[in-house]
Amino acid sequence: MPDRDGVISPPFLPYGRQEIGDADIKAVVETLVSGWLTTGPRVAEFEQAFAKSCGAKEAVAVNSGTAALHAAMRAIGVRTGDEVIVPAMTFAASANAAIYEGASPVFADVEEETLLVDVASVKRRISPRTRAIVAVDYAGQPADYDALRQIARSRGIRLIADACHAPGATFDGRKTGTLADISCFSFHPVKHMTTCEGGMCTTDDSEMAAHMRRFRNHGINSDHRSREAAGQHAYDMAELGYNYRLPDVQCALGLAQLSRLPGWVAARQKIARFYDRAFARLPQIAPLYNHPNRENAYHLYVVRLAPSIDRDKVFAALRAEGIGANVHYAPVYMHSYYQQRGYQAGLCPVAERVSKQILTLPMFPSMTEEDVNRVVDALTRATA
Ligand SMILES: Cc1ncc(COP(=O)(O)O)c(C=O)c1O
Known part of the structure; x- marks a missing residue:
């Protein structure tokens, strides 16, 4: 729908979406x-x-x-x-x-x-x-x-x-x-x-x-x-x-x-390949590593940003462009409920560090190659 100045914004791309037919x-x-x-x-x-x-x-x-x-x-x-x-x-x-x-x-x-x-x-x-x-x-x-x-x-x-x-x-x-x-x-x-x-x-x-x-x-x-x-x-x-x-x-x-699950998994894998190919050219963005003996069903497409990049700024920039980036997750024990139970920062140093560098990008079976390019372009600009 056009805004007050008559500009048409592309539709919001959520990080995940159901397919109902x-x-x-x-x-x-x-x-x-x-x-x-x-x-x-x-x-x-x-x-x-x-x-x-x-x-x-x-x-x-x-x-x-x-x-x-x-x-x-x-x-x-x-x-x-x-x-x-x-x-x-x-x-x-x-x-x-x-x-x-x-x-x-x-x-x-x-x-x-x-x-x-x-x-x-x-x-x-x-x-x-x-x-x-x-x-x-x-x-x-x-x-x-x-x-x-x-x-x-x-x-x-x-x-x-x-x-x-x-x-x-x-x-x-x-x-x-x-x-x-x-x-x-x-x-x-x-x-x-x-x-x-x-x-x-x-x-x-x-x-x-x-x-x-x-x-x-x-x-x-x-x-x-x-x-x-x-x-x-x-x-x-x-x-x-x-x-x-x-x-x-x-x-x-x-x-x-x-009955449609195998087709949806294949569609997710195809989207992941589009992303992987695009990020291979961008040293500041690292997709997660996939072990060769494991077929990934890609519920989420998660990237790690270089430590020098402010992840939350990138998150906000993507949201401003209608891209529903997300973060999965903060370490569970950092939630206040767990802190009240006595768990303390420092327990899992890798999780604590990497959780501040990750972003989840849109991934759902009906996403098009054009949608993927939109996300890649926006992320390239936001991390340049
Ligand atoms: C890793 C993991 N475990 C458990 C759950 C809980 O599933 P539900 O939301 O169906 O209760 C979720 C849901 O987000 C999840 O991502």
């Missing part, structure tokens, strides 16, 4: 009128399709990525007094989920060039109280699962994958969802596929899957639909769970979206 709308409307609004047939259909898409035995649908992480913590037996190792560079939910179960997050530092968890730092953080490690597939690149699985196995601790950034990514050809004891996904609208809010846990362990299905339903051992089908009214609440159920209507949306 006719097939999604049709699936949602059909389910809305099917009679099933909450747990119905679409839940199991979505779970089975998601499990198949990554090659996991089981998938358990929940109503957010955060709920997925919480369910995973419970299923692997995280308890009061335990420690859970979490990378410093992640969304707070990766660490919060440990606190929900009474455990303490212990923050590990990250590798400067990938922002994935630094395996040496993980090793240094292990103590007799360590119950689990959370690996985060930062920006869409899988963490070093070979090394992390080996550490976990040799110490008798569990590995949870926070794969919220990485559906469709691979490590040595193996898909995310199969790389840890339990893997967690988010279907928030900025992610690769959406159910509005929603999440999924995948695992090859059917006992853990059954546990997570109870946990998402108050800790009750059967759901309303299965009791109706069996003509029974009795149920038992065997442990304290939550209402983390993902409704049928949202699972219908998830099913419709899932």
Whole structure:
């Protein structure tokens, strides 16, 4: 729309955006009128399709990525007094989920060039109280699962994958969802596929899957639909769970979206290649390094700016041009809640330093090469 002087500004480019099409709308409307609004047939259909898409035995649908992480913590037996190792560079939910179960997050530092968890730092953080490690597939690149699985196995601790950034990514050809004891996904609208809010846990362990299905339903051992089908009214609440159920209507949306996930991942990879090519000419802008054995699903396209550049000024300059740059993340323990719990600056020096130099650039499947050039031109000007 023209402004008061008749100048037409290009549209705002957000850092991430959902793709909703006719097939999604049709699936949602059909389910809305099917009679099933909450747990119905679409839940199991979505779970089975998601499990198949990554090659996991089981998938358990929940109503957010955060709920997925919480369910995973419970299923692997995280308890009061335990420690859970979490990378410093992640969304707070990766660490919060440990606190929900009474455990303490212990923050590990990250590798400067990938922002994935630094395996040496993980090793240094292990103590007799360590119950689990959370690996985060930062920006869409899988963490070093070979090394992390080996550490976990040799110490008798569990590995949870926070794969919220990485559906469709691979490590040595193996898909995310199969790389840890339990893997967690988010279907928030900025992610690769959406159910509005929603999440999924995948695992090859059917006992853990059954546990997570109870946990998402108050800790009750059967759901309303299965009791109706069996003509029974009795149920038992065997442990304290939550209402983390993902409704049928949202699972219908998830099913419709899932079928387009491979195409969206490929579109993101193509956009990343455009960016990579442009930044190869600009020494002040360094894309994150991608390990050759890992296929990146590119939830985010993150660059590191040269230390002499004022990142916040560049951020403001991009925003002034309608480019929705963002920052992922400040180290989790720098949030005031964590500071009040006693975590202090200095814990993870690499994360603290690099978090001040990074910028997330727009990345979503319907972005055009022209959009990418607009971002590159604006960033080139702002960092010149
Ligand atoms: C790494 C990571 N973990 C967990 C979550 C939580 O997912 P949700 O927003 O679906 O609860 C997010 C979402 O932003 C995330 O990026």
